[in-house]
Amino acid sequence: MRIYNFLCKKVGELTVKYSNLPESYIKRSYEQVYWKNPKGYPQYRDVQVARRKFRFTTNRPWTMQFARQNERSKQNKKVFLEPVGEWSFFKGDRVEVMVGRDKGKQGIVSQVIQERNWVIVEGMNTHLRVVGKEKDFPGITIQSEAPLLVTTGVKLVDPETLKPTEVEWRYTEEGDKVRVSLSSSRIIPIPKAAEETVDYKSKELYVENPTKDTVAAAATKITFEPKLRTFEMDIMESMGIKEDRVPAKSYWY
8 A cells, every 4th residue: 555655646757757847847737735824824834735646647747638637526546556666668669569459569659657557559559539529520530549558568579589578677887777688688778769858859969059048068067166164254255354353262161
């Protein structure tokens, strides 16, 4: 139960990392506070009433669809997740489907939803659904891809044998952490698509825009010079104030 509560409260780290959005914004966007005491008044305790359990789906936490699915009036059933030690699936990975009518077929991961142990594979595990149905309009039938569990639904494909395999995280001689196939001991590199964000396709191709954001050289520049003096001493030096007072004698006994 402790593991379940931990997984329910935690937003997937990889989802936040590759969404190219600040973590504080994601938390603020899906956080639902119904009531809280005002701050700055010591007579009131720091208490607030907020929604703690969210139902994560294919809609990302910062979207309006996620907010509609987690309205205050809606009570969703509990979702029990199998804990995953180290996440091994990334966007752009080639995987093989292990269940359903597409069993044995291989495809590319197009979306990762770590909060539910889901991945969406291009063209696999699809179903038809009707969109825009009204009284005078029959709607449009589209093909939608349903998510697959990483624990039982898919496996990574070995780059040498092109067959499904279990993987393990190991370290190279240079100290880099890599995924290794247990069937052939080949390294499965993380695809470039996993680094894709709104601003760039890969980190190497990113071009800095000084008018939009702080450049990396300015952000990494060391401007602090440590000194054996207090803050007050630095202020006195910058203002040209000299200390000529003689401190009175003090005794420790």
